């Protein structure tokens with residue numbers, strides 16, 4: 001089943017490719033009615049999970065961004081903070097040159113007892129680099145773009 005839908009906040013359009021095996025995952029992220037779930041860009045908006053005439057029309061509106069094709073599993077992972085396929089860096093050189101070319105304009109740090117945790121780096125080009133602890137050290141979980149309205153990701 002393929003559902004074209006869009007976020008009511010950031011206006012990102014999605015093409016959800018849902019297999020029968022994805023439905024139990026999707027149920028876990030949906031609201032009580034099963035009709036919407038949080039936007040996987042984590043912008044604070046929500047997307048419809050059911051085929052709807054309005055969203056179908058809006059999803060084919062050429063002024064909107066090209067739909068991002070994602071599976072039910074990718075939707076689930078993105079809502080849990082792992083990033084959408086286009087947010088997960090694949091190339092270490094891209095990350096390195098981005099860090100060298102841009103100033104760090106802000107950080108998200110947290111101090112718990114005597115340990116300092118660095119969660120996010122905000123770069124001058126509007127990109128947020130999200131870090132997580134991986135098996136070998138700090139892992140770049142995802143890189144997200146600042147939206148037109150200046151809001152950043154909620155996670």
Ligand SMILES: [Zn+2]
Nearest residue numbers: 007010039043
């Ligand atoms: Zn959104």
